[in-house]
Amino acid sequence: xxxxxxxxxxxxxxxxxxxxxxxxxxxxxxxxxxxxxxxxxxxxxxxxxxxxxxxxxxxxxxxxxxxxxxxxxxxxxxxxxxxxxxxxxxxxxxxxxxxxxxxxxxxxxxxxxxxxxxxxxxxxxxxxxxxxxxxxxxxxxxxxxxxxxxxxxxxxxxxxxxxxxxxxxxxxxxxxxxxxxxxxxxxxxxxxxxxxxxxxxxxxxxxxxxxxxxxxxxxxxxxxxxxxxxxxxxxxxxxxxxxxxxxxxxxxxxxxxxxxxxxxxxxxxxxxxxxxxxxxxxxxxxxxxxxxxxxxxxxxxxxxxxxxxxxxxxxxxxxxxxxxxxxxxxxxxxxxxxxxxxxxxxxxxxxxxxxxxxxxxxxxx
Numbered sequence: 001x002x003x004x005x006x007x008x009x010x011x012x013x014x015x016x017x018x019x020x021x022x023x024x025x026x027x028x029x030x031x032x033x034x035x036x037x038x039x040x041x042x043x044x045x046x047x048x049x050x051x052x053x054x055x056x057x058x059x060x061x062x063x064x065x066x067x068x069x070x071x072x073x074x075x076x077x078x079x080x081x082x083x084x085x086x087x088x089x090x091x092x093x094x095x096x097x098x099x100x101x102x103x104x105x106x107x108x109x110x111x112x113x114x115x116x117x118x119x120x121x122x123x124x125x126x127x128x129x130x131x132x133x134x135x136x137x138x139x140x141x142x143x144x145x146x147x148x149x150x151x152x153x154x155x156x157x158x159x160x161x162x163x164x165x166x167x168x169x170x171x172x173x174x175x176x177x178x179x180x181x182x183x184x185x186x187x188x189x190x191x192x193x194x195x196x197x198x199x200x201x202x203x204x205x206x207x208x209x210x211x212x213x214x215x216x217x218x219x220x221x222x223x224x225x226x227x228x229x230x231x232x233x234x235x236x237x238x239x240x241x242x243x244x245x246x247x248x249x250x251x252x253x254x255x256x257x258x259x260x261x262x263x264x265x266x267x268x269x270x271x272x273x274x275x276x277x278x279x280x281x282x283x284x285x286x287x288x289x290x291x292x293x294x295x296x297x298x299x300x301x302x303x304x305x306x307x308x309x310x311x312x313x314x315x316x317x318x319x320x321x322x323x324x325x326x327x328x329x330x331x332x333x334x335x336x337x338x339x340x341x342x343x344x345x346x347x348x349x350x351x352x353x354x355x356x357x358x359x360x361x362x363x364x365x
Contacts, residue, residue, distance in 0.1 A: 038220050039156055040357060042169045043191040043350060045227070049205035050175040052195045053229025053264070055082045057342075058172040060280045063087075064343035066122035067282070070167040073115070075159070076128030077101075077135070077185065083172040084127045087119050088278035094119075097129025101158070106138050108146070109157035120283075128172070139180040151180065152187040152217065159188070168350070186216045191353065193260065193346055194226040220357070224349045227342055228263040260345050264338045267331035276326070281336040284328055294325035 045057035055078070062074040076083040081097060084090045100114035116125045142151040163169060173185060194209055196202045206226075213221050270281060277284060302320055306313035317324070 038190050038218060039159060039163045039169065039188050040190050040354065041163060041166060042171060042189050043193070043224075043346075044171040044173055044189060045193045045195050045229075046173055046209060047195045047197075047202060047205055048175055048208040049197075049202050052175075052197045052202050052205070054175070054195045055086060055172050056274075056280075057193070057195055057227065057229050057264075057339075058170050059083055059086045060282065060339045061343055061346065062123055062168075062170045063120055063280050064282055064340060065168050065170075065347060066120055068343070068347070069122065070347070071165065072123045073162070073166045073169045074119075074123060074125045074172065075101075075169060076126065076172045077132055077181070078128050078172055078174045079130055079133045080174075081127065081129035084125070084129065086274070086278065086280070087125060089116060089119060089125060089127055090278075095127055095129065096131075098127060098132035098135075099129075101126055101128065102131040102134050102138065104158045105135055105142075105154050108142065108154060112161075113158060115162065124166075136179055136181045139184055143180070152184045155184050156188045168347075183217065186213075186221060187218050189218070189221055190357075191222050191224050191350055193224050195229050196226060197230050198228060222353055224346060224353065225258045225260040227260040227346075230264065230266040260342055262338045262341055264342070265331065265334050267329055267335065269329040270331040270335055273328050273332060277328075280339070281332045282339055284332050285336045288328045288330070288332065291325060291328050295327050298323070298325055 043061075045054045045061065047054055059074065062072050066072045074083060074087070076098070079098070081090060081095075084095055089095050094114075094116040096114055100112070104111045104113045113126050116127060119125045139151045139154060142154055146154075159169065171185060171189065173182070192209075192213065194206060196206060213223060273284060274280060298320075302317045303313050306316040309316070
């Protein structure tokens with residue numbers, strides 16, 4: 001797959017800093033009176049409402065970051081296991097449906113989660129699924145023995161031994177806001193990008209998502225921006241109104257909701273292609289020319305066969321429908337480019353914020 005270059009300042013070793021601060025500085029620094037357990041290289045695209053495009057954005061960002069040379073870990077904490085499905089891990093021997101992650105939390109980090117290596121080059125994954133439904137109850141039980149702060153630190157405890165091996169850890173979270181699971185995750189997270197679908201319910205849910213940052217236990221949780229993953233390109237007036245609304249919201253929220261351009265176009269056919277192929281847009285684009293060639297060859301072959309047999313071409317194609325090559329939507333090209341640009345922008349903001357954060361830790365050490 002094509003490798004995209006995301007420039008890093010000369011002499012700035014992201015992974016070296018991550019390894020040092022994950023293994024020493026961040027853990028020691030954040031066992032503070034507020035009980036925060038931040039892993040400094042963690043990020044999620046999030047909205048408290050489902051259907052906002054967060055899973056697609058998390059998976060696309062993880063794949064694109066890995067393609068750019070960032071060692072990346074994707075952690076699926078959603079019981080639906082949608083990230084595993086999108087990454088092609090669902091119903092394979094690697095799919096433990098979140099069992100190892102559940103067991104690691106139940107054992108308070110004394111058991112290791114199963115890390116599926118190289119689901120894509122440079123990208124590892126901890127798979128979620130039905131067993132993650134039990135994690136909130138395990139965290140509640142841990143509160144009774146470890147206290148609230150100890151329970152909130154369990155996800156950090158489970159992931160900290162591996163965090164230093166990665167430039168970036170991307171969480172895919174369940175949408176429902178609040179509760180002990182989200183409290184624990186948001187105590188561990190460092191960076192959030194909000195996703196919002198172009199509908200009022202998704203916009204309204206931003207208030208809940210914002211509350212999780214403002215009123216949460218983690219003073220180091222930073223909002224890198226807001227992205228719109230399902231922009232309706234055929235509704236220009238609606239789009240213009242939404243962008244205006246988001247710009248106004250950003251101003252009202254003190255700039256925390258700065259819009260990350262570009263927005264991602266919505267295409268039902270491209271979405272269906274990603275689901276059926278279990279690949280992201282950026283992975284499917286290189287396949288479009290070959291698929292197109294195979295399809296037109298099939299058109300020529302069925303036309304020649306119909307002529308030879310003196311039959312209607314539609315009858316021949318109906319008989320050979322099973323052999324018709326699957327075409328890919330041309331919209332994937334636009335969506336892939338938009339995902340690429342968002343990845344570059346988000347990781348640039350991540351890198352800048354991370355540099356400031358690490359510098360502040362070194363000053364306070």
